[in-house]
Amino acid sequence: MKVSGFSFIKDALKYDYPVVEAITSILPICDEFVVAVGQSTDETLNLIRQIDKKKIKIIETQWDESLREGGRVLAVETDKALAQIAEDSDWAFYIQGDEVVHEKYLDTIYQSMLRYKDDFKVDGLLFNYLHFYGSYDYVGSSSNWYSHEIRVIRNDKSIYSYRDAQGFRKGNNQKLCVKSVDAYVYHYGWVKDPRKMQKKQETFHKYWHDDNWLDEHVAKAREFNYEKHVRQLRLFDGEHPAVMKKRIAEKNWQFDFDISRNKTGFKDRLKKWLAGFGIVLGYKNYKTGRC
Secondary structure: OOOOEEEEEEOOOOOOOHHHHHHHHHHOOOOOOEEEEEEEOHHHHHHHOOOOOEEEEEEEEEEOOOOOOOOOHHHHHHHHHHHHOOOOOEEEEEEEOOOOHHHHEEEEEHHHHHOOOOOOOOEEEEEEEEEEOOOOOOOEEEOOOOOOOOOOOOOOEEEEEEOOOOOOEEEEEEEEEEEEEEEEEEEEEOOOOHHHHHHHHHOOOOOOOOOOHHHOOOOOOOOOOOHHHOOOOOEOOOOHHHHHHHHHHOOOOOOOOHHHOOOOOOOHHHHHHHOOOOOOOOOOEEEEOOO
């Protein structure tokens, strides 16, 4: 079995992306790893070059700054990397620059890829998610966080990145048929120094919205106000991936949240009530069950 990893990145240092940790977290079960590195204003290209010269394949890209609706440019960059994976790979393992997989899940993931390698009705593998927020001590617990997403896909040229690169579809906008894998993706996109998070907010929203929207909805500030934008959090009582230990030890900001102040809205209460009857509402960009 052959596995290709793939990702995209731009301005990783400027916006404090743990992209090295992201790539190295899944590199042990990848035979190669393709990274689309967008033209950056920092040393992102050199950063990626230093990871693993034997496995890493870099393609240098130019982001289309005119794509300012729905985060489409992110999907375009994802597809550029996906198009360059080896023709003879069975699976493609996607990881974004702020996502990390704990080493304890690697064998489970690999065994799942082996199990479904020759079952061509299965298009991919579905992962659980933990979304860290504010600091490495808290996880988002409200219903607005997506709980699952596809991160392993079959090497099928009809599969493409969907919308803002959150997931995948194939052919004529068909959802992928996937199998769940008992593994989590640790999403650290909302854990940054508040100054860098503010810079990211002011910059990256332009890939979804026009200038008028940015002026109205993105506050100009020195630091991002994490507490202002949070609804519900819970304390994280697990262990972070080994590749994240150094970064976490070096964090230099403080975020404390009183979880007794969690705000449980009607939507959250309704979803919890329906879940008791086996009814799950919310975003679902895939098909599960019998493939």
